[in-house]
Amino acid sequence: MAIIELNNVYKIFGPQPDQVLELVRDGMGKEEVLDRTGHTVGLNNVSIAMEEGKTSVVMGLSGSGKSTLIRHVNRLIDPTAGDILVDGTNVMGLDEAQLMAFRRHKMSMVFQRFGLFPHKTVVQNVAFGLEVQGVSLPERTAKAIENIEIVGLKGFEEQYPTQLSGGMQQRVGLARALTTNPDILLMDEAFSALDPLIRSGMQGQLIDLQKTLHKTILFITHDLDEALRLGDQIAILNHGELVQNGTAEEIILNPADDYVADFVKDINKGKVIRAQTIMEQASGYVGDVAVESLPKVDVDQVVNDLLPIMLESHSPLAVTDTSGDIVGVVTNKGVTATLRQ
Numbered sequence: 001m002a003i004i005e006l007n008n009v010y011k012i013f014g015p016q017p018d019q020v021l022e023l024v025r026d027g028m029g030k031e032e033v034l035d036r037t038g039h040t041v042g043l044n045n046v047s048i049a050m051e052e053g054k055t056s057v058v059m060g061l062s063g064s065g066k067s068t069l070i071r072h073v074n075r076l077i078d079p080t081a082g083d084i085l086v087d088g089t090n091v092m093g094l095d096e097a098q099l100m101a102f103r104r105h106k107m108s109m110v111f112q113r114f115g116l117f118p119h120k121t122v123v124q125n126v127a128f129g130l131e132v133q134g135v136s137l138p139e140r141t142a143k144a145i146e147n148i149e150i151v152g153l154k155g156f157e158e159q160y161p162t163q164l165s166g167g168m169q170q171r172v173g174l175a176r177a178l179t180t181n182p183d184i185l186l187m188d189e190a191f192s193a194l195d196p197l198i199r200s201g202m203q204g205q206l207i208d209l210q211k212t213l214h215k216t217i218l219f220i221t222h223d224l225d226e227a228l229r230l231g232d233q234i235a236i237l238n239h240g241e242l243v244q245n246g247t248a249e250e251i252i253l254n255p256a257d258d259y260v261a262d263f264v265k266d267i268n269k270g271k272v273i274r275a276q277t278i279m280e281q282a283s284g285y286v287g288d289v290a291v292e293s294l295p296k297v298d299v300d301q302v303v304n305d306l307l308p309i310m311l312e313s314h315s316p317l318a319v320t321d322t323s324g325d326i327v328g329v330v331t332n333k334g335v336t337a338t339l340r341q
Contacts, residue, residue, distance in 0.1 A: 002049035003184065003216050004056075004073060009046045009082030011068055011240075014039030017080045030239040042068040043079070044240040050233065055210060055217040057231030059224065065240040066220045070188050073218060074103050087183065104133055107184035108177035112193050115173060116161040122148060122172050123157040129180040140179075147175040151205065167198035174206075178213070187219045191226065203229055224263050228252075228272055236260055248272045269339055270304035278303070278338050279319045279328030286316050286329055294318040299327065303335055310335070 012020050012033075020039045030041040043065050050056040058066045071077040072084055075091050084091050086106065094102055108129065116125050123144045130140035148157055151171040161169050170190065177185055191199045203226060210217065221227050227234050228248045235245040236259075244256035252272050255261040276299040282291050295309055297317045306317060310332060319328040 001052050003052040003087050004050040004218065005083075005085040006046055006048050006069070006072065007083040007085070009043050009069075009072060009084065010080045011042035011065075011072070011077065012039050012080045013042055021080055041240045042077075043072075046082075046237075046240070046242045048235055048242060048245060050216065050218060052216050053214040054232040055219060055230050056233045056235065057219045057221060057227040058235045058237060059221050059227045060237035061222060063239075064237040066222075066237050067188055068240075069237070070186055070218055070220050073184075073186060074107055074109065075099055104129070105180070106182060107186055108180055108182040109186040109188065110170075110173050110177045110190045112189040116169055116176075118161050121158050121160055122153065122164070125161070125172055126175045126179050129176060133180065143179050144175070147179045148172075150178065150209065151175045165198070166194055167202060170194060170202060171205075174202075174209075178209075183216060185215050185217045187217060189220055189222070192221065192223070199226075206230065224267065228267065236263070249274065249277050253277075268304070270307070271302055273303050273338055275299055275301050275303075275306060275317070275319045275330050276328070278334045279330050280334060282318065282326050282329050286331070289315065291318050291326055291329060294329070296320050296326075297330065303338065306330060306335065 010021055010024060012024065014020060014037065017039065020033060020037050023033060023037070024041055024044055030044070033039055033041050046065070046069065058069055060066050068077060072079055073086065075084075075094070078092070091099070091102065117128070120128070123141060126148055127140040127144035130143060145157060148154060151174050153168060153171050153175065156164065156168065161172065164172065173190070191202045194202060207230065219230055231248060233245065234248060234251055236243050236251070238259050244251055244260050249272060251260060252264050252267060252269055255264055275297055284291060286294065294315055295313045295317050297306055297309060297319055299319055299321055309317060316332070317330045318326045319330055321327050
């Protein structure tokens, strides 16, 4: 079920956006709009639905509109035209008091530059959202400590942000977002300021947390590797337009245009393509070998995990579903064909 929906959303920055809107609707591109009117097209007729409990990644190069998009969800930016629905509520219909409550209770945001209070300790920073909500000191402290432990910072509760590394500060920001127990996490380039190893660690931690928490996450990035690692769904923007929206496998195997193809051309397909995608129908035998006797792999294992098993066994692999039933067979021919695409 979709919990976040953007329907035909336009955003035009400038003094007369409503007048320029008609030019954009008539097909004028972003560069021509800027040259002729001095206005900037942030989003151009974007429609997208994001599923509850999933991680939806929006990516693109600088100026593609991805950060503009995420700021529409909590109405830090209002659209020039279009509808924004969150859990069935049209956020454009919220008055100031309703919008404040919506931001405090429905979602939390994790920023690229941490956004921590330098004069507050880790536990005080993490508890801040609950403090704003009026939660008592003992209760908010207990919840803050619980989430500090979840993100791996137990023992640092009384430290100040300046005493922490960049990766640790970002964990504090994540813990703060989790402490209010929001349905939705908005993460705008949350890991892009981190060193590569720390960034990879934070990605792994987010994946592990999501397996337990099942939050609805909207994650913004310019990094395709990060998008492929984190996203259940990936939307790619270019010049404010949505050019492709799908799973990692769909985007890798079937790029919508040359822009997307350039993004994915150097990606190791073996890290993305799953057994379920390349398996063939399972019959009783593969050649002279009974399917039941073949090495078993899970439908969600990626090709890079399958290759060592195939090399060791010198045989095809039986693919099993979550119940352990055999649903297909992966052959060397199927793997080779996929990697050559």
